[in-house]
Structures are given as C-alpha cells and as structure tokens.
Amino acid sequence: MASTDTAPPDALLLLRASVANKLPPILAPTDSLDTASELAFPPLPPLTSAPAVIPLSTLTRFIKDNAAVDLRSIFFAWQERESTITEYIASAQQLGVTHLGFIERLELVTFVEGGQEESDHIRPMAANFLASKSGQQLQMQQAAMQSQQLAGKVRQTDPRLLEIYAGERVVLNRDVMLRGIKPTDFSHVRKQAEDFISRLRSSSQGAKPTTLPTRPAAPHRPPPPPHHHQLQKKPRRQDPIILLSPSASSLLTMANIKSFLEDGVFVSPSTAIEAPPNFLRVSRLLPGIHPTIPIRFDVVDSAEKFKPEYWDKVVAVFTTGQEWQFKGYKWSNPVELFREVKGFYVGWDGDQVAESVKRWGTGVNVLQVERGRRFRDRELCEKFWEAVERQLKAKGWWR
Incomplete structure (x- = not known):
C-alpha cells in the first residue's frame, strides 16, 4: 500500500x-x-x-x-x-x-x-x-x-x-x-502628481502681476492703440499627425494601429470584425517633450482631405514601398518626403525589404514583425516612439 x-x-x-x-x-x-x-x-x-x-x-x-x-x-x-x-x-x-x-x-x-x-x-x-x-x-x-x-x-x-x-x-x-515577489501599489504617486499639477495650474491662473515702485503722476494721455500682434491670441499647438499607408498589403492599418501604438501588441488586421474607422486618436507620454502630459496624435490613412497647413503637423509616414501612395502628397518624391518626415516600413521578419525602400535612404526606419512571437512587439513599438520623439524635438515641438 x-x-x-x-x-x-x-x-x-x-x-x-x-x-x-x-x-x-x-x-x-x-x-x-x-x-x-x-x-x-x-x-x-x-x-x-x-x-x-x-x-x-x-x-x-x-x-x-x-x-x-x-x-x-x-x-x-x-x-x-x-x-x-x-x-x-x-x-x-x-x-x-x-x-x-x-x-x-x-x-x-x-x-x-x-x-x-x-x-x-x-x-x-x-x-x-x-x-x-x-x-x-x-x-x-x-x-x-x-x-x-x-x-x-x-x-x-x-x-x-x-x-x-x-x-x-x-x-x-x-x-x-x-x-519582484509581490506587486507594489504606486497609486499614491499618481495622487500626489495630480495634486501638484492642480496647484501649479491654479497658481499660474490666479497669479497677480508684481507691483513696481510708483513714479510721479504724468499728465493724462489717451492710451495708444493696441498693436496688431496684441489683438491676436497665441495659436495653440495642434495635435501631430501619423499617416498610414492605404495599401491592402500593409501590416499596420486603421484596424490594428491603436493596439500596436498604445499597448505594444500586434494583431493581424485580417482578424478585425468591425469596419476600421477613418480617423483615430492615440496618446503617448514622451518625457523628452513633456515629463507629465501625454501627447495626442491623430492617425489617418489618407491625405485626400489635407489642408496645406496639415503637412506641418505630420511627424510619421508608414509605407509599403509603393510610390503610388505619395500621389497627392505635398512631397510626392519619396526621397524629398523622408527628408522632411520620418518614414517607417513594417514587414515580416525574414522577408526581403522592398528595393524601393532601400533606395530612399536612412529616412525610412525598417521595423520587422516576428511571426508567432508577440512579446517582441513591445520592442518595435518603443523603437517607433523613440524615432517620433526625435522627430518632434527636431521640429521644436512645444518649445
């Protein structure tokens, strides 16, 4: 027994x-x-x-x-x-x-x-x-x-x-x-940060101008008319734009780009059940641009309805190596385009990179997705955001 x-x-x-x-x-x-x-x-x-x-x-x-x-x-x-x-x-x-x-x-x-x-x-x-x-x-x-x-x-x-x-x-x-051997609760840090930011905003809004020493009263004169630049408010920085490739062979589309950019998870676009939207908004904290406030990015796959000023906000362009994609762009020549905007080519690991992408030079970053190894997706996501952060710094974003 x-x-x-x-x-x-x-x-x-x-x-x-x-x-x-x-x-x-x-x-x-x-x-x-x-x-x-x-x-x-x-x-x-x-x-x-x-x-x-x-x-x-x-x-x-x-x-x-x-x-x-x-x-x-x-x-x-x-x-x-x-x-x-x-x-x-x-x-x-x-x-x-x-x-x-x-x-x-x-x-x-x-x-x-x-x-x-x-x-x-x-x-x-x-x-x-x-x-x-x-x-x-x-x-x-x-x-x-x-x-x-x-x-x-x-x-x-x-x-x-x-x-x-x-x-x-x-x-x-x-x-x-x-x-570690047990999870650590950092919720108190978030609460302290929110309190600090709230106090900072309230103090900046309610601050009074510093009182300077008074001078002897001068004869009364009508105030001069305000200058033209004083009548205009400082324009608010608009959200940067990420432009996807409209090609059917693209691995990153409007159906799966949000999960990749925000969660670092690549999901095959063919598994999407609902029709993909034509406009998305994603957020990302880039400490090199601002240490506490995330930046919002507008994501689209077509420049058909772009106004001329929109091109100043484009910081990333995804491509599959097909030049017809750039028809109607401000810079229809790919070499000239990727001197102004950071380019990204996404393909499967082990597949040949398109010859056209190699001709376009170092302005195009090559990201290769591994089949069946989803834990490597986060690494590709971080490489993308590092390149975008450098692009924003070069453009003087929030400076």
Whole structure:
C-alpha cells in the first residue's frame, strides 16, 4: 500500500517536465480536447516512475482573477501558444474554456518552457507539503531536473548529487528579477502628481502681476492703440499627425494601429470584425517633450482631405514601398518626403525589404514583425516612439 504522505503529481510540473523531455502528454480517451476527459503523461523520472493520468477538470496552481484555472484551459493555452491573442481568445470561447490574457499566457508559456521559476499568476506549492518528506524529495528532484536541462548531459541520480543540486541558486532573467515577489501599489504617486499639477495650474491662473515702485503722476494721455500682434491670441499647438499607408498589403492599418501604438501588441488586421474607422486618436507620454502630459496624435490613412497647413503637423509616414501612395502628397518624391518626415516600413521578419525602400535612404526606419512571437512587439513599438520623439524635438515641438 502506498504511503499516506505521497501527494499526487502536480499538473504544471508534469507539463513542464514533458516539454523539457520532449515527451508530450496524450489526450484520452479521445484525441480531441473538447471531448477528452483526461491527460495521460508518460513516465517522467524523477517526478514520476510510472505513467500518470490526470483529469482535465483538475484545478491547477495557475490563478486568474483569484480563481484556479483547470488543466483543460492550461493545456489549450499551451497548444495555442503560437496563435495571435485574438485567434486564441476566439478559439477558447468556441471551445468553452477559460482564456488567459496576453501577459498571463506569456508567463504560462515561459514557465512551461523553463524560462522562469516563479510568477505572480502561479501559486507556490503548499507549505505543509514542502515541509514533509515527500515534499523535500520532490524539491530536490525539481532542482536536479532543472540542472539537467541547463547542463544537457547530467544524468546521475545519486542522492548526494540531488542534495547538492537542491542547494543551487537558479539564475533568473532580468524580467523576472525586476518583477519582484509581490506587486507594489504606486497609486499614491499618481495622487500626489495630480495634486501638484492642480496647484501649479491654479497658481499660474490666479497669479497677480508684481507691483513696481510708483513714479510721479504724468499728465493724462489717451492710451495708444493696441498693436496688431496684441489683438491676436497665441495659436495653440495642434495635435501631430501619423499617416498610414492605404495599401491592402500593409501590416499596420486603421484596424490594428491603436493596439500596436498604445499597448505594444500586434494583431493581424485580417482578424478585425468591425469596419476600421477613418480617423483615430492615440496618446503617448514622451518625457523628452513633456515629463507629465501625454501627447495626442491623430492617425489617418489618407491625405485626400489635407489642408496645406496639415503637412506641418505630420511627424510619421508608414509605407509599403509603393510610390503610388505619395500621389497627392505635398512631397510626392519619396526621397524629398523622408527628408522632411520620418518614414517607417513594417514587414515580416525574414522577408526581403522592398528595393524601393532601400533606395530612399536612412529616412525610412525598417521595423520587422516576428511571426508567432508577440512579446517582441513591445520592442518595435518603443523603437517607433523613440524615432517620433526625435522627430518632434527636431521640429521644436512645444518649445
């Protein structure tokens, strides 16, 4: 008879071990996730010495909205790790499983692939279990398995060696190290900033002119007529404009540009359900222009209704390398256009950059989107905003 202190294998650890050993689990009794009821794992020493079968309804240690996520939803998220977030959510709703958010799915995939050991979304093992004999053995075995994955050639199972591996410190990547062990609430900083800005505005509006020393009264004379420039109010700086390519082959369109520029997430434009608008407004805080106030940008994909003064506000032009796009622009010559305005060419990673873009010189920034690796989208988004911030500084924006 089995010992009473032996705990059932953890589903997340089994899934992680099966991926590390390239022994994927099998759905049972059918191979379809919507009709299967169990997930069968092969023997995965040192976690298990015999096949393990876990019901798909088993609740795991992965937490979403303060509730445990079942194994069926976890396994489905792992299967759909290469899908876009829009495709994944649509498939999850159709299957009837719990769908994870973008960051949640990213942390699950990173954990299963062995990229990190802890997560805010994964509940640690129970303290009483880790304190028991079986818990200590499992902890040492996990460290041994991790060391084997890193070394790629260590296969010994000597108890003394396992104990040494258990004392090793795992080197984590910077994203995990900077996350911390618990979330920090910075809402008080926002409140202090709002109070400071409110006081600053009220003091500037209610400030009285400084009283200068009085001079002897002069004979009364009618005041001179005001100058023309005194009658005119200082024009208010209008929002800068981002101009997209109207080409059907463009990867960034009015259907997905807002999620890319504001959230750093690339969504395929072909997945858009509603018709895209012809005008959008996005906001971005650029500390080099103003440290506290975000700048609003108008986004359009056509210059057909542009007034002549609108071209002074254009700070970025997206292109697919087709010169017909510039017909009707203030600068119809691409070389001249990209000397005045920053250009951006967005293509798939690994594809050839259009020859026309290469001829147009350094005025066009090339951004390459990686297929199936959505966590790289944020890097491309930051590169875009850095170039726009330099463009605004060169134009003397808000100076």
